[in-house]
Amino acid sequence: MSSAHQQLVRLSRPSSKPKAMVEISVDGEAVSVPEGSTILDACKKLGKDIPTLCWHQTLTPANVCRVCMVELEGARTLVPSCSREVEPGMKVKTRNERVDLTRRLVLEMLGSSVDLSISPGTPEMIAEYDARPERFGPDAANVARPVKDDNALYVRDYSKCILCYRCVQACGDDHQNTFAIAVAGRGFDAHISTEFDTPLPNSACVYCGNCIAVCPTGALIARREWQMRGDNTWDESKQTTTDTICPYCGVGCTLTLHVQDGEIVKATSPFGNDVTLGNLCIKGRFGWQHVQNREAD
Amino acid sequence: MDLKFLDAEPTAEERAAVDARLGPPDSAWDGAAERSARDLHVAIGGKKQRDRRHLLLPALQALQGRVGWISEGGFNYVCKRLTVPPAEAWGVATFYMMLSTMPRPRRVLHVCDDIACRARGASDLCDVLRREHSPALHHGFVPGRDDPPQGTKVEISQAHGAWTTAPCLGMCDVAPAALYVDAGAEPVERSLGGMTADRALRLIGGGAVPRDTLENIERADPGKAAASANQADDAPLMPFVGGLGELRLLKRVGVVDPASLESYRMHGGYKALEKAFALGPEGVIRELNEARLVGRGGAAFPTGRKWDMVRAQPEKTRYIICNADESEPGTFKDRVILTADPFAIVEALTIGAYATGARKGYVYIRGEYPLGATRIQYAIDEARRAGLLGSDVMGRNFSFDIEVRRGAGAYICGEETALFESIEGKRGEPRNKPPFPTEKGLFGKPTIVNNVETLANVLPIVLNGGAAAAKIGTPKSTGTRLFCVSGHVGRPGVYEIPMGATLGELIELAGGVAGSGKLQAALLGGAAGGFVQAADMNLRLTHEDTAAVGATLGSGVVVAFDDTVDMKDIVLRIARFFRDESCGQCVPCRVGTMRQYEALSRMLGREPLGSTDQELGLLHELGTAMRDGSICGLGQTAYSAVESAIKRLGLSPT
Numbered sequence: 001m002s003s004a005h006q007q008l009v010r011l012s013r014p015s016s017k018p019k020a021m022v023e024i025s026v027d028g029e030a031v032s033v034p035e036g037s038t039i040l041d042a043c044k045k046l047g048k049d050i051p052t053l054c055w056h057q058t059l060t061p062a063n064v065c066r067v068c069m070v071e072l073e074g075a076r077t078l079v080p081s082c083s084r085e086v087e088p089g090m091k092v093k094t095r096n097e098r099v100d101l102t103r104r105l106v107l108e109m110l111g112s113s114v115d116l117s118i119s120p121g122t123p124e125m126i127a128e129y130d131a132r133p134e135r136f137g138p139d140a141a142n143v144a145r146p147v148k149d150d151n152a153l154y155v156r157d158y159s160k161c162i163l164c165y166r167c168v169q170a171c172g173d174d175h176q177n178t179f180a181i182a183v184a185g186r187g188f189d190a191h192i193s194t195e196f197d198t199p200l201p202n203s204a205c206v207y208c209g210n211c212i213a214v215c216p217t218g219a220l221i222a223r224r225e226w227q228m229r230g231d232n233t234w235d236e237s238k239q240t241t242t243d244t245i246c247p248y249c250g251v252g253c254t255l256t257l258h259v260q261d262g263e264i265v266k267a268t269s270p271f272g273n274d275v276t277l278g279n280l281c282i283k284g285r286f287g288w289q290h291v292q293n294r295e296a297d
Numbered sequence: 298m299d300l301k302f303l304d305a306e307p308t309a310e311e312r313a314a315v316d317a318r319l320g321p322p323d324s325a326w327d328g329a330a331e332r333s334a335r336d337l338h339v340a341i342g343g344k345k346q347r348d349r350r351h352l353l354l355p356a357l358q359a360l361q362g363r364v365g366w367i368s369e370g371g372f373n374y375v376c377k378r379l380t381v382p383p384a385e386a387w388g389v390a391t392f393y394m395m396l397s398t399m400p401r402p403r404r405v406l407h408v409c410d411d412i413a414c415r416a417r418g419a420s421d422l423c424d425v426l427r428r429e430h431s432p433a434l435h436h437g438f439v440p441g442r443d444d445p446p447q448g449t450k451v452e453i454s455q456a457h458g459a460w461t462t463a464p465c466l467g468m469c470d471v472a473p474a475a476l477y478v479d480a481g482a483e484p485v486e487r488s489l490g491g492m493t494a495d496r497a498l499r500l501i502g503g504g505a506v507p508r509d510t511l512e513n514i515e516r517a518d519p520g521k522a523a524a525s526a527n528q529a530d531d532a533p534l535m536p537f538v539g540g541l542g543e544l545r546l547l548k549r550v551g552v553v554d555p556a557s558l559e560s561y562r563m564h565g566g567y568k569a570l571e572k573a574f575a576l577g578p579e580g581v582i583r584e585l586n587e588a589r590l591v592g593r594g595g596a597a598f599p600t601g602r603k604w605d606m607v608r609a610q611p612e613k614t615r616y617i618i619c620n621a622d623e624s625e626p627g628t629f630k631d632r633v634i635l636t637a638d639p640f641a642i643v644e645a646l647t648i649g650a651y652a653t654g655a656r657k658g659y660v661y662i663r664g665e666y667p668l669g670a671t672r673i674q675y676a677i678d679e680a681r682r683a684g685l686l687g688s689d690v691m692g693r694n695f696s697f698d699i700e701v702r703r704g705a706g707a708y709i710c711g712e713e714t715a716l717f718e719s720i721e722g723k724r725g726e727p728r729n730k731p732p733f734p735t736e737k738g739l740f741g742k743p744t745i746v747n748n749v750e751t752l753a754n755v756l757p758i759v760l761n762g763g764a765a766a767a768k769i770g771t772p773k774s775t776g777t778r779l780f781c782v783s784g785h786v787g788r789p790g791v792y793e794i795p796m797g798a799t800l801g802e803l804i805e806l807a808g809g810v811a812g813s814g815k816l817q818a819a820l821l822g823g824a825a826g827g828f829v830q831a832a833d834m835n836l837r838l839t840h841e842d843t844a845a846v847g848a849t850l851g852s853g854v855v856v857a858f859d860d861t862v863d864m865k866d867i868v869l870r871i872a873r874f875f876r877d878e879s880c881g882q883c884v885p886c887r888v889g890t891m892r893q894y895e896a897l898s899r900m901l902g903r904e905p906l907g908s909t910d911q912e913l914g915l916l917h918e919l920g921t922a923m924r925d926g927s928i929c930g931l932g933q934t935a936y937s938a939v940e941s942a943i944k945r946l947g948l949s950p951t
């Protein structure tokens with residue numbers, strides 16, 4: 001079991017032994033958090049907004065995007081707030097010229113190489129840090145590649161992939177333990193792949209869609225959303241959500257149905273739910289079409 | 298774990314290659330062709346099977362060595378044998394540049410086109426090869442790239458041999474260099490120096506393969522002027538070693554028979570281990586501290602402190618690793634020790650194990666050092682036969698053994714945490730620190746990683762005392778140091794000098810500036826270092842003096858360039874090195890090294906975006922973000938040499 005999962009299980013069960021508190025200073029303000037917390041946790045407790053891309057509440061931090069970097073007194077380089085654990089007396093700065101430069105450059109590097117057009121929250125980050133991805137010129141190398149549309153349930157458009165490792169972790173030892181996908185290649189050529197780039201139906205994929213749930217950029221997208229975006233009919237402002245219990249088996253996962261114009265368009269589960277941690281199986285995630293198939297009377 | 302394999306079977310040859318490395322399969326559960334009655338009744342898997350993951354790279358290497366590439370069938374078989382999910386194994390197979398997942402000829406010549414070889418004509422050599430061969434085969438997905446990354450381009454020759462360019466092969470002393478590989482039941486791997494286009498073409502075409510250039514070593518007489526001075530194109534065909542004053546680290550190099558334990562003993566071998574037993578573990582560490590020995594692998598961390606930290610760990614399973622990945626362009630000192638005095642490393646690792654309580658050691662040697670791997674393996678086997686390794690070392694009731702692991706073409710695997718991942722059978726992606734290796738290293742256990750040269754220092758320190766070693770050099774930089782001098786010098790080679798000797802003295806020792814005779818610049822420290830010039834000949838080679846001028850000793854690299862060299866070409870090659878060698882894990886390095894290469898290409902190609910100043914500003918910001926935001930030392934230093942070229946050489950389009 002991965003450390004993130006263990007931590008979640010631990011968090012979800014009240015422990016009799018209270019954890020020791022660690023005090024650090026963030027932008028001059030003192031804050032105490034339980035031992036084992038990250039700098040990001042401490043920042044959140046103070047209500048500070050730290051941008052994150054690869055970090056996800058249900059996964060072991062991959063600390064690869066480096067947009068969450070903060071300045072730690074005494075450290076040679078900036079440190080990733082999402083994974084660095086607090087130590088007593090740490091002095092952290094979350095915003096200054098140095099921090100902002102690295103955050104801006106990271107956003108420019110991603111913006112110039114990846115299609116971030118449907119990545120929620122990213123345009124706002126780019127605006128806030130005044131990032132200008134076009135600075136690298138029209139010939140800057142990018143990760144554009146053909147869409148992988150090889151199965152009935154979801155579509156993979158890796159031109160939108162920022163290589164955050166979330167899907168790999170969700171598919172692997174953080175959640176599903178299926179290991180159908182991994183990072184392949186190296187350097188700028190690194191990308192998510194099955195063995196020999198084999199189509200998903202030949203791979204170990206079990207279509208739980210837990211990778212889709214955690215993908216921050218829309219690179220992994222369920223079929224119905226993909227179709228509606230293609231038809232220009234996807235409109236989240238018109239969508240409502242309803243929580244219910246999945247009808248298929250006795251586990252009873254919490255299911256959130258996303259409904260637009262009277263049609264179920266997507267099913268998810270809340271990440272904070274301690275039964276699912278946001279995960280579902282193929283039936284819960286994709287098996288709702290029958291609800292909407294009505295025979296004409 | 299949901300294991301699903303592709304429908305592809307191994308050939309008999311592939312099966313034999315993998316079984317030779319892993320032993321035959323126990324059951325159909327781990328790849329046996331036939332299912333036994335027992336297999337139908339029990340399931341064999343779980344942790345015991347998964348714990349064999351560390352054999353993944355050796356098994357893939359067995360396929361590569363036998364058939365020259367990794368086919369679907371062979372790959373499948375490896376995954377079944379080790380219970381590794383195929384997608385994960387694919388991630389590993391595509392990480393290493395010496396592994397090919399596309400069909401390719403058995404015979405491949407890897408031709409170095411890195412900086413020291415460029416100074417000695419490698420670019421022209423590669424141009425001829427490009428002209429003489431059919432068009433490049435492009436492997437894998439290469440997005441918007443001017444030229445594909447290292448190793449993805451293999452050109453098929455008329456006679457079905459192939460060649461490819463390679464980053465520094467660690468043979469800059471015999472530049473231009475090439476590595477010849479011919480796969481088969483008994484694969485042939487040779488390091489070849491003094492390469493010419495004619496020789497390369499003959500080799501690719503299947504001609505006779507000469508002896509390994511590195512087999513013998515010549516000791517340069519310090520007094521004597523270099524015979525080949527000022528004749529840069531007359532590259533010597535034998536590596537040189539030399540030095541100033543008493544040789545401590547190279548004492549036996551070129552003197553001892555590297556394949557004889559007896560010869561090693563006759564030249565003082567295993568005296569230090571005896572002394573270590575007399576000193577006791579604390580005593581050994583005390584001597585290291587007194588010597589003020591710091592690591593020679595680049596980070597200059599105090600060695601005694603590192604050993605002490607591991608010794609103090611509550612966890613009792615500990616490892617000690619000799620880092621012989623040596624892939625920093627311009628570096629070849631570790632190769633010289635490993636090929637010419639391998640028993641010294643076996644002895645030093647044994648002392649380290651004794652002092653820190655490690656029971657298992659590894660030598661991680663870069664894949665491009667076949668002779669070094671053979672010799673260190675032989676030395677380990679001999680030592681074991683003589684009771685100097687094994688369950689009862691020298692009858693002291695102390696058990697220690699060493700395993701050799703070969704890299705497969707990845708500079709990043711020299712970074713200590715990437716090295717752990719590589720041994721564990723994963724992609725060579727550095728870990729985030731803390732925790733540090735002394736606490737959680739290989740397989741999550743406390744681990745010492747030391748450079749080859751650092752370990753070589755342990756022997757004279759233990760034998761003659763730390764105080765004696767501390768008297769050599771300067772107070773802040775003690776002892777002697779190995780320098781790899783290459784490029785335009787009369788006698789490229791490894792030279793041992795006391796810390797504090799000057800750059801000028803070192804270059805004189807190496808036969809003075811050759812080529813045109815006029816030094817334009819020298820790269821000091823490696824691709825992660827910086828440039829110095831003729832005016833810096835009085836620079837004292839110590840940690841403190843180099844730091845004061847914004848340079849570094851790094852891995853002891855000095856590549857000299859005469860005034861005919863186009864330094865723009867050299868700087869661009871360095872930028873390409875980082876782009877190709879980035880593991881790709883973190884954004885600042887994965888994209889930053891690409892953007893740095895692009896900006897330099899535009900600027901030096903006189904097609905800047907906006908103005909030159911604008912490109913310089915962009916480079917500076919990229920460099921700052923890479924330094925501040927990258928996970929490991931690769932990204933953090935990827936701008937160093939570029940920055941130094943801009944500042945010190947006035948690198949500009951004109």
Ligand SMILES: Cc1cc2nc3c(=O)[nH]c(=O)nc-3n(C[C@H](O)[C@H](O)[C@H](O)COP(=O)(O)O)c2cc1C
Pocket residue numbers: 591592593594595596597598600620621622623624625708709710711712713714746747748749751752929930931
């Ligand atoms: C990108 C990179 C490559 C490295 N390559 C090597 C190497 O080839 N050999 C080596 O000894 N150290 C290398 N190092 C340094 C190691 O991480 C580590 O600090 C060193 O092996 C420790 O040994 P020492 O204390 O004896 O120097 C490298 C570091 C980085 C960041």
Ligand code: SF4
Pocket residue numbers: 160161162163164165166167168192211214215216217218219220
């Ligand atoms: S596909 Fe999505 S989740 Fe997976 S690495 Fe790319 S951006 Fe991250």
Ligand code: SF4
Pocket residue numbers: 709726727878879880881882883884886887927928929930931932933
């Ligand atoms: S700095 Fe470069 S080499 Fe190091 S972890 Fe990041 S991407 Fe990999």
Ligand code: FES
Pocket residue numbers: 051052053054055062063064065066067068069080081082083
């Ligand atoms: S969010 Fe911390 S590194 Fe990505």
Ligand code: FES
Pocket residue numbers: 409410411412413414415464465466467468469472473474626627628
């Ligand atoms: S071997 Fe060619 S540069 Fe080192």
